Each structure stands twice: as C-alpha cells, then as structure tokens.
Amino acid sequence: MAGLIINIFLLALLVLIAVMVVRSGRLYAVIVMSGAYSLTSAAMFVNLDAVDVAFTEAAVGAGISTVLFLAAMAYVPADEKPSQNRNLLAGLICVGAGALLLLAVFDLPTLGDPMAPVHQHVAPRYLAESGSALHIPNVVTTVLASYRGFDTLGETIVVFTAGLGVLMLLAGFTRTGRINPVPAKTGSAKKDGGKSKSSSATPKGSKV
C-alpha cells in the first residue's frame, strides 16, 4: 500500500515536471528540470525493485547528461524561440497517438504478474542458473554480460561510435591523426600544441 502511494506521488511529480518542461521557455530551467525528471524516475525504479536501472538512470540521466546538456548550451541561445502558430494537425496526431498508447496499456499484463509472457520465456532459466550454476548472484549482470554478451558488445560499440562521431564533428580530429583544437586556424595549431606544453607549468603552479 505504501509502495502504491509513493508510486502515485512520484508519477504525479513526473507529470508536473513534464508540464513545467513544456511550458518553460528558458533552456537552463528545462535542463535542470529534465535532471529532476530523471532523478524522480530513478526513485520510481527503486520503488519497483529495479535497482540497476535506477542506478543507471540516476548516474546517466540525472548526472552526466545534465552536465553535457549544460556544456552544449554554449552553442544555443538561453531562451527558446517563441512560436506563434498553433499547428492543429500536429496536436491531433499527438492526442491520437497518446490515446492509442493508453488503449494499449489495458492489454498489458498486471505489474509483477508471474504468468506474464516475459516471465515465462528464458527468465526462469536465468534466475535459476545465475546464482547456482554460474556463481554470480546479480542476475542483471549475468544477463547483461554473459547471456546477452553479444548485445552488450554492440552497445559498447555504439557508445564508442557516438563518441568518435562527436569528436570528428566538434573537436577537429583530422584524418592525419593530428588533434587540432582550432579548426579555423590550421596553421597555428602546431604552435598551440607547443605552447600548451610550455604553459602547463603556470596553471599547475597557481593551483597549489
């Protein structure tokens, strides 16, 4: 019962934050509120006993993506451009899609139902084997790294590729392998590289 009340409270909080995000035109406020949204979802996942997911959501959603968004804010103006035209068709599509999703919710199995299809397929084998046969108590880790190791390899490659893409677009990594932080001034890049080494003593000294 207490869990249900907490869930309803957290869900109400999520809706409130989502409405505030939509209504706010200031992007800094939107970023901070999306961090709060992630933190609230993390609390909800803890309440649903999904500790690993909650952990990831808190670390990635509330932590690092907020910082990355703030860093990316340097490229965009602080305020959203106010739009005057109200697109009726877009609104109708949104409401229609939302109604369809709500309709689909009624066909979902009840939360925690042991007879749900997801608990009938391979999950029982994983749960039974992980602790006794593989000697690894955390089933999430065995599914992620062992049973579904190939998927996780793909995920890691996706993360790697995303990092490479951003580096190539923004940090000016060139084909020759030279790390060139100033794409506009190619000639002075070499000079900068030498300078940063010699000037490295100054900030270190001033830090102490």
Next chain:
Amino acid sequence: MKQNPVFRVVAKILFAPIIMFGLYVQFHGDFGPGGGFQAGVIIAAAFILHALVFGLEAGRQVISARVNLWMMALGVTIYGAVGIVSMAKGGLFLDYTALTGSVASGQHIGIILVEFGVGLTVTSVMLALFHAFAGFVEDRAK
C-alpha cells in the same frame, strides 16, 4: 570557478572518493547493482568535476585528448578480445566458460574483463563528449 575556495576544496576532497566509488561499482557488479556502464559514468563525473572547477585545460592535462581516444578504442578492443580468446580456447564467441575451463571461474573472469572494457570506453567517451562540447567554444573564443 577556479577562484572560489569552496569549489576548489570540495572538488579536491570529492575527487578520490568518487573514483573509489566508481571502482567499487565497476568490480562489485557481479554481486550488487552496478557494472561497467554506471561505473564509467561515475568515474567520468569525477574528471568532469575536476575540469569544471580547475578549468578545461587542467582537465586535459590529467587525461589528454590522445590518451582518451586510445582508451575509447582500448575498451572495445578488450571486450572483443575476450570473445576471440574464448574462441581460440575452443568455445564460442564470448563463451566465458571456455576461458578457464570451469564455469565458476571462467564466467567471473570473463564478466569482470568485459565490464572493465565497457567501463573504460564509457568513461573516455563521456570525457570526450564533455571536452568536445565545452572546449569547442573556448577554443573558438581564443
């Protein structure tokens, strides 16, 4: 933020414990919640905190862009190498049991190595993203 003593002292105090916690999450993933993805993000957060407080240049001196790029690739390579080694030992790709021959030790070693690769890649990609986004503007303003 470099001038504010509160930020500097707090960043210095927090830096090591954050990394310690990240390593705990990394290597304790078999027994409790956690694993490479979360640990990578936590360790990256420590370095980002350092760069935020002491400046991007100081952050780049701790881990240079080139080292960071190598770390990104090394993480994926470790993951793939575990798979290839298990193939070479007669198992299937990423079949950790083949690494040592026994289920218990093979799975443990395989999972720890694989999670280490994930953590390495995630840490360095997060650092790369932060420095790419935050550093680009600073470079242009020069």
